[in-house]
Amino acid sequence: MNYHRAITPSIVIADQPTEADLAALKEAGYFGVVNLRNDGEPEQPIGTKAEGEVVRSHGLDYIHMGVGGTPLLETKVDEVCKFINDHAEGKVLVHCRKGGRAAAIVLIHQALTHGWSPSEAVNKGKALGLDVDGNLRVMVETYLDDHRKVE
Numbered sequence: 001m002n003y004h005r006a007i008t009p010s011i012v013i014a015d016q017p018t019e020a021d022l023a024a025l026k027e028a029g030y031f032g033v034v035n036l037r038n039d040g041e042p043e044q045p046i047g048t049k050a051e052g053e054v055v056r057s058h059g060l061d062y063i064h065m066g067v068g069g070t071p072l073l074e075t076k077v078d079e080v081c082k083f084i085n086d087h088a089e090g091k092v093l094v095h096c097r098k099g100g101r102a103a104a105i106v107l108i109h110q111a112l113t114h115g116w117s118p119s120e121a122v123n124k125g126k127a128l129g130l131d132v133d134g135n136l137r138v139m140v141e142t143y144l145d146d147h148r149k150v151e
Contacts, residue, residue, distance in 0.1 A: 005099070009091075012094070013095065016095060019045070061083070065077075067104075077147075084109055107132060107140050121144055
């Protein structure tokens, strides 16, 4: 990985890991990997299914949710949030090609966890190192607007 950043003690975002990176995760305290890439993207040395097999072969859990040009599905975001929460006793690596989509999904997770509004999420995300701009910012704000829990 050329880029990786700890967001919380248990959540790390990154760009595309190599097979060697994946093999080293367990010893580094990771319990799971979230892959946000779609098969066939540029600079993808290993497909999503094969990546899952590699990750699991090293004793880690794995979930795949391709994030691309379509709106995020609530069921899929819920699955990723649950996966992150279920693995909070260790670290979870959330990755995509360059780290931008990983930042956006982790920002959504943090906003839902802490009850942040879309504008709060963008501001608090910056403080956490989850800078989202352009289409990623729109994706985060739209998702949070549409799925905010009303109390």
